[in-house]
Amino acid sequence: MQQQGWRTYLYDAEQPYTPVASVTGKGESRQVWYYHTDVTGTPQEVTAADGTLVWAGYIRGFGENAADISNSGAYFHQPLRLPGQYFDDETGLHYNLFRYYAPECGRFVSQDPIGLRGGINLYQYAPNPIRWIDPLGLDYTTWQIHSPGYGDVVQKGLHFYAPGGVELSVRPDNKGGITFTNAIPNEAGSPKVTKAIALAKEHFEKDVRFRNDILNKENEAVQSVLDHAKRETGSLRDLANGRSREFRDIARNVERHNTRGGCV
Incomplete structure (x- = not known):
């Protein structure tokens, strides 16, 4: 079930880095795939319109996908990872707009472009990936109240x-x-x-x-x-x-x- 050509992603209006669906194909061949995410907006499962599970990932705390699972019997390409990240097949890294992220070690591969304004650890993703997101690879989201540790x-x-x-x-x-x-x-x-x-x-x-x-x-x-x-x-x-x-x-x-x- 690998989809070729263009794919359009739809996101939650209240949580703009949380995917809710993707659309592939055109006309009569158009199909809608529904995303099921965790509290941070990270995809956990994708289902077809009839409810068939076409993809499930075991996403570890800092974004590493340990396994792809499909009940459809065919491969479904699902590159979205932590909020704002897109899996790069060639490097194994996650494209995070302003820099790349290495999920196996939970760190960015280059320094934060905004310098120390993002914190003293220039390679850190977030203090707690269950409570924090960094969708641009820059800083914590402006105007977002930090989850209370x-x-x-x-x-x-x-x-x-x-x-x-x-x-x-x-x-x-x-x-x-x-x-x-x-x-x-x-x-x-x-x-x-x-x-x-x-x-x-x-x-x-x-x-x-x-x-x-x-x-x-x-x-x-x-x-x-x-x-x-x-x-x-x-x-x-x-x-x-x-x-x-x-x-x-x-x-x-x-x-x-x-x-x-x-x-x-």
């Missing part, structure tokens, strides 16, 4: 990258609204941080998807922090409990904003 979220709160690689934290303000602060203390007061905060406030007002992402990650963060707080003592427990209260304040204020009505 315990240590990170206790120190920074809910945080994300604004344009320019500036990492900001989400905070409740004293007027029942939302504000933003720099997540990296030694960058306080720099012009790029001031500009990023202004952009974040504007984006928060205009984009309901950004607000809803804050709400979703807030719920995850509260559970993570409270679970860990039970095992902490003294100042660490106080810090975790304080952060959980902050997350609830953030959720209340975002929900209030959504109820008032904001731009979509």
Whole structure:
């Protein structure tokens, strides 16, 4: 069942690096193949219109495909791997737009083009491939709230990258609204941080998807922090409990904003 010629991929409107289907052929020979992905948008299975499984891959944590499986009895070409990556048959590497990725070692083969703004490890894919994606081979997605790992979220709160690689934290303000602060203390007061905060406030007002992402990650963060707080003592427990209260304040204020009505 190897498909020749052009193939058109269709992606989720809310998660633009998550494939939902591909179309091959034209006219009466046109066929639609449906993608089934994991939480990151990585394909796990492909089925035909009648539900027949035509491809299943065993994709390891950092993107290596350990096995191709087909119940159709024929080969089905499925080159999509981690979000934004396309398997290159000649090199065995994954094309990731701005650079190539080596799945067997979970690293890019060249340095990050944006330098240290992407982190101190210039070859790293992502800290946790179950919670993070790097679809361009550059940086974590702009305006995407980072999935809350315990240590990170206790120190920074809910945080994300604004344009320019500036990492900001989400905070409740004293007027029942939302504000933003720099997540990296030694960058306080720099012009790029001031500009990023202004952009974040504007984006928060205009984009309901950004607000809803804050709400979703807030719920995850509260559970993570409270679970860990039970095992902490003294100042660490106080810090975790304080952060959980902050997350609830953030959720209340975002929900209030959504109820008032904001731009979509």
